[in-house]
Amino acid sequence: MAAADLGTAEWERSKITNQDLNLLKKLGITTKPKAVCFPSEESYPAPPMGYRVSFVDHLIRGLSTPIHPFLRGLLFVYGLQLHHLTPNSILHISIFITLCEAFLGVSPNWALWKRIFFCRRNGSPNVAYNIGGVVISIRSTADYFDVKLPDSVQGWRKRWLYIREENDGCLEDNIPPFDGAEKILRRRSWDAEATEEERTSTEALMTRIHELQNTRGKELSGIQIIVYFLKSRVQPLQARKFPLWKYTGNEDVDRLSVDLEVKDLERLVRKITSLSKKDSIPSSCRVKPYSATHALPKPVIKDLLRIGAQFVGYREYANKTEEKLAEANDRANTLAQQLEQSEKARKKAELDAVDARAEADKAKADAAGVEDLRKRLHTAETSLSDHIAARSAREEAIRKRLTTQSRRFVARTAQEFQLDEPANDPLLDALSFLEVHGSEAREGIDQAKAGLSRLFPYFFPKKEEPATFLDLAKCFNPSEDLGLRVRHENMKIAVENTVALVADSQQSIDWSKVGTLIR
Structure with a gap:
């Protein structure tokens, strides 16, 4: 080979x-x-x-x-x-x-x-x-x-x-x-x-x-x-x-x-x-x-x-000139073959050119869609801008609501706080203030619940203590005067105790006078 x-x-x-x-x-x-x-x-x-x-x-x-x-x-x-x-x-x-x-x-x-x-x-x-x-x-x-x-x-x-x-x-x-x-x-x-x-x-x-x-x-x-x-x-x-x-x-x-x-x-x-x-x-x-x-x-x-x-x-x-001429003829034949191959290559190149033109036409058609794509992109950009504006407005509304709640906490607790490390973001800072007030409120509720739970048996000895703090607090804030009610209860108990003592002592008492004294 x-x-x-x-x-x-x-x-x-x-x-x-x-x-x-x-x-x-x-x-x-x-x-x-x-x-x-x-x-x-x-x-x-x-x-x-x-x-x-x-x-x-x-x-x-x-x-x-x-x-x-x-x-x-x-x-x-x-x-x-x-x-x-x-x-x-x-x-x-x-x-x-x-x-x-x-x-x-x-x-x-x-x-x-x-x-x-x-x-x-x-x-x-x-x-x-x-x-x-x-x-x-x-x-x-x-x-x-x-x-x-x-x-x-x-x-x-x-x-x-x-x-x-x-x-x-x-x-x-x-x-x-x-x-x-x-x-x-x-x-x-x-x-x-x-x-x-x-x-x-x-x-x-x-x-x-x-x-x-x-x-x-x-x-x-x-x-x-x-x-x-x-x-x-x-x-x-x-x-x-x-x-x-x-x-x-x-x-x-x-x-x-x-x-x-x-x-x-x-x-x-x-x-x-x-x-x-x-x-x-x-x-x-x-x-x-x-x-x-x-x-x-x-x-x-x-x-x-x-x-x-x-x-x-x-x-x-x-x-040897004739021999060289013969070699030259052989070379000429070779060149002729190469020329034939070149002609084939030329025809192939023309076919490739036709394909290239077809691809160019396709590229032009694709280019027509580019304008449509540009318009769609512009629409998408506008929509994104509107979305960003709406989100900004929503965040501003949330910030205002958080700030309002914080002011209400300050009014109720008479305590105002400053952030140690503000985030320099209005929304996050407002949320941080609300978290501080919320923490203060939770601690106050826990302390109030503990105190009310201790007082509940004295004020309501015949009732079961409510499970929630709100119900517990309502018990101590009825429509009637709870202090007056407690005094009446205490007086009633005192009278009952007095009657019991008199009965035990077998003394005679003028109850009309007692009633006058009580009033």
């Missing part, structure tokens, strides 16, 4: 750190105004006009705009965009260009490149990457430098940004426009080997590479080449005014920044290679690179060798 192509789903929001920003600043990549533009919140690249998508890990490995003609041609021949290449692939190209210009004394040679490198798809049996979906590898048969690259660069896909496009005087784009949805299609050019004629023309260059690696005491390594281009502060993958064999040192016009401090240089070398802290970093190359102060030997012969080698490489591609 074919591996699933992640496509646009592979992209996510850029996560560039302050450490990344400081490193780009030290390398001079962000010094030029508007050279770099950082994404904001987007999770899928949307480069502004005049910008292309790149990565922090590409820039620190030698990439800058405008890009070198060799890199531009490589992307065209392989049918790739910049984001298709892994950081290790970018570093391979930087090392190769530095090797050609500074140590071989020739422009980057396509025939030599094919003898050393090939492309392969990056991914797993189940997943095919789009970001970093192509890896540039060294051929097993090539006698080339051991560069000591890491197996992978962690998190590099999340550190993307925008770099300003510069056409370097070309009429067409210097960098292919970004298309994150474009699928990576394998081409025959990925692993095309050098022809016999190309091998012959580049044999002298391969021999020189072998000498650079194996001359005792002057061995050149891949790490030394990396250290050289990082120390020179020239980006190998940038289209420069002069090749590295004309490098003039600190005053060179192609330098991006001042020299890096030793600790920063060593940290950067370890960052982009597999060297650990225990491994030493060479401070210089054992082989003196070509420069303005170390000129090329026999420059005419070198130029002829360069021109001849490049001619062979370009002639091969001229012979």
Whole structure:
């Protein structure tokens, strides 16, 4: 089963750190105004006009705009965009260009490149990457430098940004426009080997590479080449005014920044290679690179060798024009299919537009009900206001009644009170006053009931005491004079007692006189 192509789903929001920003600043990549533009919140690249998508890990490995003609041609021949290449692939190209210009004394040679490198798809049996979906590898048969690259660069896909496009005087784009949805299609050019004629023309260059690696005491390594281009502060993958064999040192016009401090240089070398802290970093190359102060030997012969080698490489591609046209036709067919799909999408969009208009009409109808809803809301607000006014009037009436009752208590008890902690609410304060008077009245009733209960047997010896206080109080407040009634009762008892005493004494009494005396 074919591996699933992640496509646009592979992209996510850029996560560039302050450490990344400081490193780009030290390398001079962000010094030029508007050279770099950082994404904001987007999770899928949307480069502004005049910008292309790149990565922090590409820039620190030698990439800058405008890009070198060799890199531009490589992307065209392989049918790739910049984001298709892994950081290790970018570093391979930087090392190769530095090797050609500074140590071989020739422009980057396509025939030599094919003898050393090939492309392969990056991914797993189940997943095919789009970001970093192509890896540039060294051929097993090539006698080339051991560069000591890491197996992978962690998190590099999340550190993307925008770099300003510069056409370097070309009429067409210097960098292919970004298309994150474009699928990576394998081409025959990925692993095309050098022809016999190309091998012959580049044999002298391969021999020189072998000498650079194996001359005792002057061995050149891949790490030394990396250290050289990082120390020179020239980006190998940038289209420069002069090749590295004309490098003039600190005053060179192609330098991006001042020299890096030793600790920063060593940290950067370890960052982009597999060297650990225990491994030493060479401070210089054992082989003196070509420069303005170390000129090329026999420059005419070198130029002829360069021109001849490049001619062979370009002639091969001229012979393969028909093959490329066939590939172009295939691509045209693919575009036709995409156009057909776009037409279907357009029709679907029109149907969606019809649905959207229907929803808009429905929204208008709903809006008509909004006015009715507003009127109902106004009515509800008016009703609520009336209800609040009625409740306020009711509370005021209750307050007045409570206040009246309190005044009546004051009139009856001849006692007036003040609240210790008023609530500053007229209704609650009136209720509090009534509670105080009520408490006073209850205590008075309890005391009165206790006193009347004690007097009741004396005044009404033949009656049963009433159960309620009101009935008990009524007994002591009849329509007749209760005091006079009590005196009559007492006199009656006295007379009866007197009669009884007289009877016991057997005396004769003139009762008419007694009656007179009594009256």
